[in-house]
Amino acid sequence: MVTFFGVPIQALMGQLLLGLINGASYAVLSLGLALIFGLLNIINFAHGAQYMMGAFVAWMLLTYAGINYWLALLVAPLVVGLFGVLIERLLLHRLYKLDHLYGLLLTFGLALIMEGLFRQAYGISGQSYDPPQMLQGGVNLGFMFLPLYRGWVVVVALAVCLAVWAGIEKTRLGALLRAATENPALVRAFGVNVPLLITGTYGFGAALAAFAGVLAAPLYSINPLMGSNIIIIVFAVVVIGGMGSILGSVLTGFGLGLVEGLTKVFYPEASSTVIFVIMAIVLLIKPAGLFGRAN
Amino acid sequence: MHEPHAGGAGAPLLAVRDLHAWYGESHILHGMDFEVRPGEVATLLGRNGAGKTTTLKAIMGMVGRRTGSVVFEGGETIRMPSNRIARAGIAYCPEERGIFASLTVAENLVLPPVIRPGGLTLAEVHELFPRLQERADSQGTKLSGGEQQMLAIARILRTGSTLLLLDEPTEGLAPVIVQHIGTILHRLKERGFTILLVEQNFHFAAGVADRHHVVEHGRVVDCVPNSQASTATLQGYLGV
Numbered sequence: 001m002v003t004f005f006g007v008p009i010q011a012l013m014g015q016l017l018l019g020l021i022n023g024a025s026y027a028v029l030s031l032g033l034a035l036i037f038g039l040l041n042i043i044n045f046a047h048g049a050q051y052m053m054g055a056f057v058a059w060m061l062l063t064y065a066g067i068n069y070w071l072a073l074l075v076a077p078l079v080v081g082l083f084g085v086l087i088e089r090l091l092l093h094r095l096y097k098l099d100h101l102y103g104l105l106l107t108f109g110l111a112l113i114m115e116g117l118f119r120q121a122y123g124i125s126g127q128s129y130d131p132p133q134m135l136q137g138g139v140n141l142g143f144m145f146l147p148l149y150r151g152w153v154v155v156v157a158l159a160v161c162l163a164v165w166a167g168i169e170k171t172r173l174g175a176l177l178r179a180a181t182e183n184p185a186l187v188r189a190f191g192v193n194v195p196l197l198i199t200g201t202y203g204f205g206a207a208l209a210a211f212a213g214v215l216a217a218p219l220y221s222i223n224p225l226m227g228s229n230i231i232i233i234v235f236a237v238v239v240i241g242g243m244g245s246i247l248g249s250v251l252t253g254f255g256l257g258l259v260e261g262l263t264k265v266f267y268p269e270a271s272s273t274v275i276f277v278i279m280a281i282v283l284l285i286k287p288a289g290l291f292g293r294a295n
Numbered sequence: 296m297h298e299p300h301a302g303g304a305g306a307p308l309l310a311v312r313d314l315h316a317w318y319g320e321s322h323i324l325h326g327m328d329f330e331v332r333p334g335e336v337a338t339l340l341g342r343n344g345a346g347k348t349t350t351l352k353a354i355m356g357m358v359g360r361r362t363g364s365v366v367f368e369g370g371e372t373i374r375m376p377s378n379r380i381a382r383a384g385i386a387y388c389p390e391e392r393g394i395f396a397s398l399t400v401a402e403n404l405v406l407p408p409v410i411r412p413g414g415l416t417l418a419e420v421h422e423l424f425p426r427l428q429e430r431a432d433s434q435g436t437k438l439s440g441g442e443q444q445m446l447a448i449a450r451i452l453r454t455g456s457t458l459l460l461l462d463e464p465t466e467g468l469a470p471v472i473v474q475h476i477g478t479i480l481h482r483l484k485e486r487g488f489t490i491l492l493v494e495q496n497f498h499f500a501a502g503v504a505d506r507h508h509v510v511e512h513g514r515v516v517d518c519v520p521n522s523q524a525s526t527a528t529l530q531g532y533l534g535v
Contacts, residue, residue: 172405178397179406186393189355189452190407191381 002143005267013144015261021150021219024157025212029234030241030249032208035168038181038244039201042092042103047234048227050206051112053080054213055222056118059127069218076214077207084206090200111228118224126221153215160211161250168246169172177201181244229279232252236279242292252290299532308333308458308489309354309385314363316346316353323349324449326372331458336480337489338500341510342533347493350510351460352444354491355387356380367458382410386456390463390493392447394435404450407522414455415486424449424478441472448479452488459483464494476535477502497529 002009029051036044057079058072067075087110088272095102130136138147168174179195180187188194213227220226237256241248256275264271282290307330311490316324323348331337339347353361365372372380381387386407395403404420404427421428424445430438438446444464452460461480465473473496480490480503494500500507507524509517509532519528 175398175402175406179395182395182397183393185357185377186387186389187406189357189377189381189387190451191378191410192408193378 005266010144012265013141015265016258017144017146017150017154017261018264019258019261020154022260023254024154024252025216025230026234026237026257027161027233027250027253028157028208028212028215029230030237030253031164031246032205032212032218033234033238033245034241034246034249035164035177035201036205037238039177039184039198040088040092040096040102040103042095042107043100043235044202044205045104045108045231046087046110046114047107047205047209048229048231049111050084050209050227051079051213051216052118052222052224052227053083053114054210054222055129055217055226056122056213057210058214058217059129059222062129069129069214073211073214077210080210080213081203081207085199085203087206088202092202093195093198098290115224115228122224124223124225126223129217129222131218132233145281149218153219157212158254160208161253164208165246165250201236205294220267233275236275238289240275240279240282240289242289243288245291245293248289248291251264299513302331305332305364307331308368309367309491310364311350312364312366313373314350314353314365315361316358317360318349318511319359323358324353324361327353327510327513327515329508329515329518330403331489331491333457333486333489334484334501335505336377336484336492338492338494338504338507339510339515340494340497340500340507340529340533343495345510346513347510348462349513351383351387351462351491354380354460355385357387360529367504381407381454381456384410385455385460386451386454387460388447388451388462388464390466392439394443394446396434396436398435399431400427400433400435400438400446404431405453407450407454409454411455413457416453416533417453420449420452423452423482424484432486441468441475444472444476445479457487458489458491460491460493463495464492465494465499473499496527497533497535501526501529 004012007221029047033044036042054076057076061067061072061075091106092103095106135152136148137143173270176187176192176197180197184194237252238249238258241252256278260271260274263274309331311327311329314324314327315322315340326518327350339350349358352358356367356375361373363373367383367385370383371382400408426442427446427449430442435446448461448464463474477499483490492500501521501524504521506521507519507529508515509519
């Protein structure tokens with residue numbers, strides 16, 4: 001049997017794949033968080049709940065309306081994105097002149113309410129959601145067996161991250177977003193409807209979280225706490241990547257997923273804490289994060 | 296360039312009446328009254344803290360609270376948010392230049408949306424400021440101070456706005472650059488732009504302006520045609 005530092009290559013690859021899949025979720029989630037933080041200056045604690053809602057909406061669409069995974073991949077982010085737009089218009093926009101802490105507290109409260117409502121309705125035992133027919137089964141790569149759905153998650157998450165990055169770096173709308181992140185008052189004085197841009201960004205960030213939730217639905221049990229379990233790690237990812245840095249959050253998301261996977265192979269006891277240890281070290285050495293700009 | 300939409304011959308392009316502005320609890324403007332006529336270069340002159348920059352920001356709706364009246368092309372703008380004021384045809388170039396670090400020179404240049412036809416084309420902007428074309432791919436804030444000032448002026452010329460609010464465009468720049476900016480302002484005036492200029496450098500102001508409004512303690516205390524503005528009078532007001 002081929003081994004690597006005494007670890008069978010199959011086990012190593014299996015954990016790396018798992019790390020990549022986790023990393024894909026981290027990347028898509030932290031991308032939305034970074035976008036929202038960059039423009040709104042709000043630490044969106046409701047992001048985990050929006051991820052959970054994405055998974056639940058997909059499950060509800062299938063269970064109650066017979067709408068399949070592929071359509072859910074479009075509809076669930078749209079529904080949760082619109083919900084985000086409502087939250088921003090009705091609640092968050094009242095807080096922009098106050099300290100960041102108020103936004104954090106409000107979104108934390110919203111997350112608890114959303115979790116509570118889903119808990120009340122569906123309990124915490126979890127719902128299952130099958131991968132679409134086309135992505136069931138897997139392929140033997142020789143050194144490991146790759147479940148098709150897991151491969152799909154990595155590829156599509158990577159594609160979404162690249163598309164969002166390109167949209168922000170290479171388009172006019174992206175240039176407006178970057179400029180409004182730096183100086184919203186001046187961009188508005190150029191005739192740009194910045195409040196609309198802010199609402200759209202929050203809605204898009206929430207939709208990205210929901211998209212990650214739909215991707216995760218066939219992988220994990222769909223339960224009201226799935227968001228709060230992952231969101232703490234995602235916050236660590238955003239801090240390590242650099243608050244507000246788009247590329248930083250994507251690279252750090254995938255990178256830390258892999259680091260977590262490797263830790264599971266070589267020192268499983270540390271696998272649940274390794275990301276936080278890295279966060280502490282990065283904060284000590286580079287407080288603005290690996291890709292963040294110090295203000 | 297555009298003719299004013301409203302008002303007959305001699306009607307001001309911009310009429311500011313009893314304009315008050317506040318930042319939080321601080322009352323900064325105490326009833327500014329002045330006009331800017333179509334096609335002229337008017338200045339707001341005054342010492343530091345007199346309220347010149349706040350006047351431009353209040354015209355653009357960028358202060359915490361403002362009262363009074365700001366009529367542009369015959370339409371009242373006092374209740375409009377700043378994006379609608381810009382869309383009405385007023386373009387603003389801030390004192391700190393406001394070049395975006397995360398955008399290239401080219402991206403900075405085309406950032407302000409074109410609000411109506413009649414502005415300069417990109418080719419015309421590049422003809423006025425050739426350096427901006429040479430450095431199109433550089434990060435905006437990597438330009439020299441003079442180049443950043445050119446970029447800050449250049450980017451509002453494409454929008455089709457008829458009134459340009461320029462806040463101390465010569466501040467901290469070498470004399471040769473100041474001279475170049477003076478030449479640019481003359482060309483913009485010939486082209487039909489109306490300019491409201493905030494300045495402390497009265498030599499520069501005297502070289503380009505038609506009228507000077509002297510600002511003290513948030514009010515206009517004197518209005519002097521450039522032909523009658525003596526160095527001594529203006530120096531007295533500016534305390535230099």
